[in-house]
Amino acid sequence: MLFDRIQKGWREARFYRLYLQSMPDIKKWQDDALCDLIHHAERNIPMWNTILKERVGSAAAIRNTDDLRLLPIIGKKDFMGKVSEEYTDNSGAIRTTLHTTSGSTGIPFEFYTGDKYFHPYYSNFAHFRFLAQQGRGLQSLSETRSALLQGTLIPKRNQLFLTISDLLQDTNDSIAKIADFKPEVLISSPSLLLKLAQAVAKKPLGALHIPYVNSTSEMLSPTTRTFIESNLRSEVYDRYSTEEVGTISMECHRHNGQHLHPESVIVEIVDMNGDPTPEGNEGRVIVTDLLNYNMPFIRYDTGDRGIMTTTRCECGLYSPRIWIMGRYAGSLDFNGHPIHRIEFEKKLRYFMASILQFQIVKSGVYELTVRIIPTLRFDSASAGKIKEALQPLVGKDIMITIDLISAIKTMPSGKSQTIVDESQSAPKRDTI
Numbered sequence: 328m329l330f331d332r333i334q335k336g337w338r339e340a341r342f343y344r345l346y347l348q349s350m351p352d353i354k355k356w357q358d359d360a361l362c363d364l365i366h367h368a369e370r371n372i373p374m375w376n377t378i379l380k381e382r383v384g385s386a387a388a389i390r391n392t393d394d395l396r397l398l399p400i401i402g403k404k405d406f407m408g409k410v411s412e413e414y415t416d417n418s419g420a421i422r423t424t425l426h427t428t429s430g431s432t433g434i435p436f437e438f439y440t441g442d443k444y445f446h447p448y449y450s451n452f453a454h455f456r457f458l459a460q461q462g463r464g465l466q467s468l469s470e471t472r473s474a475l476l477q478g479t480l481i482p483k484r485n486q487l488f489l490t491i492s493d494l495l496q497d498t499n500d501s502i503a504k505i506a507d508f509k510p511e512v513l514i515s516s517p518s519l520l521l522k523l524a525q526a527v528a529k530k531p532l533g534a535l536h537i538p539y540v541n542s543t544s545e546m547l548s549p550t551t552r553t554f555i556e557s558n559l560r561s562e563v564y565d566r567y568s569t570e571e572v573g574t575i576s577m578e579c580h581r582h583n584g585q586h587l588h589p590e591s592v593i594v595e596i597v598d599m600n601g602d603p604t605p606e607g608n609e610g611r612v613i614v615t616d617l618l619n620y621n622m623p624f625i626r627y628d629t630g631d632r633g634i635m636t637t638t639r640c641e642c643g644l645y646s647p648r649i650w651i652m653g654r655y656a657g658s659l660d661f662n663g664h665p666i667h668r669i670e671f672e673k674k675l676r677y678f679m680a681s682i683l684q685f686q687i688v689k690s691g692v693y694e695l696t697v698r699i700i701p702t703l704r705f706d707s708a709s710a711g712k713i714k715e716a717l718q719p720l721v722g723k724d725i726m727i728t729i730d731l732i733s734a735i736k737t738m739p740s741g742k743s744q745t746i747v748d749e750s751q752s753a754p755k756r757d758t759i
């Protein structure tokens with residue numbers, strides 16, 4: 328297994344230093360890692376054995392990362408309805424536990440991750456890559472003091488763990504605990520970071536000082552970033568992860584896109600037909616997890632949309648950078664036409680300087696409500712302009728209401744729902 332082998336000496340060093348290498352070196356490593364994964368999948372996973380036989384004859388046809396596109400793009404639906412023996416490793420006992428996604432796409436999904444989290448350094452290396460880039464060694468990374476404000480993860484050594492209910496029920500107590508613990512890094516979703524930052528904003532200046540914030544699990548808007556940075560007196564590093572694959576990319580100190588983690592994943596950006604998009608064009612984010620031998624995710628559709636560049640970053644790293652533009656999953660239906668979440672997000676992108684957070688709600692059969700936590704730049708004209716931008720999308724017979732609020736409800740996972748259908752539970756309008 329790949330991870331058993333990299334735990335030995337120079338292989339381990341090469342693994343943990345790959346992100347610092349040139350693109351030819353990265354590609355060579357990924358070619359080898361991909362071939363190992365594909366051969367493993369052919370031998371031990373019936374679903375992949377069938378796919379390889381039908382599409383390319385055998386695993387031998389996939390010689391490098393360029394050949395990946397010969398394989399189909401798969402999604403949750405390709406696993407669902409099958410017995411797990413078809414798509415999991417049959418060669419031995421699986422050590423990881425069964426996970427379930429929170430179902431933010433509307434479809435709960437059970438899966439196994441790879442064994443990577445059993446490696447003592449891997450999680451910290453994935454979460455604190457920006458510190459590694461500053462020259463911190465693996466041992467030092469594992470001693471980083473962090474506070475985790477999240478759903479249900481298990482805390483590690485040197486980690487303060489606060490649940491969402493801790494934060495929501497007694498925010499001041501949470502602030503005091505964080506201040507007392509003095510973490511170097513705070514890890515959470517933008518929704519919860521925003522709630523914390525809003526609470527801190529009401530306190531005397533300097534209530535909290537956390538050097539770094541690791542924002543993950545949701546889209547981070549520039550306005551939310553600025554608000555969090557100024558109130559927590561932090562530098563925010565945005566990290567892109569999915570529950571199935573874990574961390575995929577993270578920002579460097581230039582904060583201009585997120586560097587892919589080349590030792591862990593291969594990412595492709597493709598159009599709706601599955602063809603690669605030209606560099607710099609938005610498309611579907613397709614990921615291959617090089618470290619999951621339990622339940623391989625090869626060319627797996629994340630449901631997210633993004634833009635990628637292979638241009639070398641000003642920080643000096645060659646590894647490609649990605650900008651996540653939103654999730655395609657989820658839609659609201661008006662007049663029989665589904666309107667995808669990303670279509671709403673695209674319209675609201677122009678107003679992000681005046682919006683801290685928003686939620687799009689189908690509040691009745693012919694009613695759309697946009698709940699907005701406004702910034703100080705939200706003025707008397709803003710609501711009208713937002714309505715104007717959204718009206719052509721939903722149709723002229725839909726009544727749009729802008730509702731200014733101070734908080735958006737978070738789900739048990741710590742995320743907020745960007746689009747919600749409350750039309751079934753809405754009271755019937757008085758028609759008299």
Ligand SMILES: [Zn+2]
Nearest residue numbers: 579581640642
């Ligand atoms: Zn960089």
